Amino acid sequence: MMKRILIAVLGAISLSACAQSPQDDAPAARSSQTAQPPAGVQPAEGTPEERALAAVRILSPNLNADHIGAAPLPGFREVIVGGQIVYVSDDGRYMFLPGQGGALFDAVAERNLSEDSLSTMRRDLLKTIPAGERIVFAPAKPVHTVTVFTDVECGYCRRMHDEIAEYNKQGIAIEYLAFPRMGIGSEDYRKMVSVWCASDRRKAMTDAKAERPVPDRDCKTTVNMQYNVGQRAGLTGTPMILTEDGIQVGGYVPPQALRQTLDKLAADKAGRMETAAQQAQPAGDA
Structure with missing residues (x-):
């Protein structure tokens, strides 16, 4: 422990979530960034x-x-x-x-300084993947959006997808990217290419994760690109959950716990921005 x-x-926290138990994931869901300490804390x-x-x-x-x-x-x-x-x-x-x-x-x-640099890099890497190449499961009015590098064979990826409706109920939009853990050219990889080549990617993703057959397809996809971005982002196991700011918030994280983590990160960010604005305000201004 x-x-x-x-x-x-x-x-x-990029350790493989598929190698963890649900209890092990709770620490990984802890925010990697918190507000600066009150003045005078030493x-x-x-x-x-x-x-x-x-x-x-x-x-x-x-x-x-x-x-x-x-x-x-x-x-x-x-x-x-x-x-x-x-x-x-x-x-x-x-x-x-x-x-x-x-x-x-x-x-x-209580701040991971290395994560600050990594999150900026991850955010820039994610921008290189076209929005149309993501498989999105989102509520009508999402409060938070996360990018999830996923694999159709990973047990915790399947568990997360089984709860996709609950993530959406929590106001969380899930944007899937492909990371076939077994590598380019593997059977796992070919399944994910078939998902991305399907006319209905959302259904194909759901079928693949439910171990229902997905017709073999081959087409021009960005699965290789997504896999490469995942490696460069420091991914060592799936799923990998990243916020819009590129902060890694764990492997598998239950829906309610993920909403709490994202709310806290948003509040911390707002607090830092407010503090920075106050510090930038010229002396004597109201």
Whole structure:
């Protein structure tokens, strides 16, 4: 559990959702961005070791470190928790988790700084895929829209699609992109090409995920392009859920939990924009 919490919070949420249980997905659904801390909030007091432990315990108050010592990186402590190494800056503010996406985490702001850069890149990558190449399941008036890299063979992709009506009831539009996990040229890939070549892609997607036969078809598609974009976006497993801002919010996330996460991200973004506007306001203006 400790290892899962560290991975989820520090941004390595591109782990395969198909290899997780539903309970394991809850940490992954946690927002990767939160509002900036109130004015005056400072890193923990004490020795570098005490500050390192306090920073790690932001993830969970009950975490106990197996080891805290000097790190090979100057200005950092090395903390081992549940077999996972975390490097914490001596002031207790920044955490770095090597080997799991290399995420840099601001413990005071509770913000994944690496995710900020990644989300911008993902957003730009998604723009390269034409809107007409997405298979869309949306309510009449969506509140949120997410892009989901999906696979017709993945169990959690199928589970997510089984609940597509509930996602829509939550005001969430799902825009599917193809990511055949077995690779280009595989049987999985050929099935997804057949889905994208179908005259009714939505029905073909539903049939394929329900293990109903989909007629073999071949045509010019962007499935290869979508697969390539998924790889460049850091996808290692399906499904992969991305917000309109390119923020990864997990693998499989239940409909209500996804709505809560998207609402929080929207509120945090609005709060940051309001703060930035206030800071940009000339002194003396009302």
